Amino acid sequence: AQSVTQLGSHVSVSEGALVLLRCNYSSSVPPYLFWYVQYPNQGLQLLLKYTSAATLVKGINGFEAEFKKSETSFHLTKPSAHMSDAAEYFCAVSEGNEKLTFGTGTRLTIIP
Amino acid sequence: EPEVTQTPSHQVTQMGQEVILRCVPISNHLYFYWYRQILGQKVEFLVSFYNNEISEKSEIFDDQFSVERPDGSNFTLKIRSTKLEDSAMYFCASNPGTGANVLTFGAGSRLTVL
Numbered sequence: 001a002q003s004v005t006q007l008g009s010h011v012s013v014s015e016g017a018l019v020l021l022r023c024n025y026s027s028s029v030p031p032y033l034f035w036y037v038q039y040p041n042q043g044l045q046l047l048l049k050y051t052s053a054a055t056l057v058k059g060i061n062g063f064e065a066e067f068k069k070s071e072t073s074f075h076l077t078k079p080s081a082h083m084s085d086a087a088e089y090f091c092a093v094s095e096g097n098e099k100l101t102f103g104t105g106t107r108l109t110i111i112p
Numbered sequence: 113e114p115e116v117t118q119t120p121s122h123q124v125t126q127m128g129q130e131v132i133l134r135c136v137p138i139s140n141h142l143y144f145y146w147y148r149q150i151l152g153q154k155v156e157f158l159v160s161f162y163n164n165e166i167s168e169k170s171e172i173f174d175d176q177f178s179v180e181r182p183d184g185s186n187f188t189l190k191i192r193s194t195k196l197e198d199s200a201m202y203f204c205a206s207n208p209g210t211g212a213n214v215l216t217f218g219a220g221s222r223l224t225v226l
Contacts (some may be wrong), residue, residue, distance in 0.1 A: 032213050034214075036217075042219060042220075043203060043217045043218055043219035043220045044155065044203060044205075044217040045217075046214065046215075046216070049214055051214075090154070090155060094213040099145065099157040099160055099168055099170075100145075100147075100157065100213070100215055101157065102147075102154050102155040102156075103154065104153075104154040105154055105155075
């Protein structure tokens, strides 16, 4: 069975500082991994995905994530936070054309 | 860019009433899903649909829930007799079914059961 753990339900960073949102996964087969972002009162927007190609994945809005099999991690980073990055971020895992299993989410707050 | 559209955006209903939430997935996609998100909680899988039948469903998806793709374009979620705990945001998603499992989500339908 697949699962995702997101460490830290709330993360606050200063504008211009590094953003690091943590995600660890469990999967019985090589996984597909995703980060979605949810802005207030909106749906889920795909930020980036890992599908067994390059381990460093670049997404939209300057975000990237690195797949580390040895650590079963897929942490999301952005070098310099912007006020518009304030949102809820969800890590998700899939084992193929199956359902996505989401983490509990991390609310990112940007301090001016 | 192709998108998944959902209607209504918000529905308020009385407990015990039937509700139908509608979704128009991306036209060439083959897999369809419903997820829900209770306020303040994580996004939970309800059901997946492929080749005109349910391919997987969660424990949440009990006999009160049903899905249908009546006309080849719409994908509906019906809740037969709503309960207070059905209040949530319901997200529809679709997946082309080619290679990676990249779901495109709709903006959601907020259901409030009174």
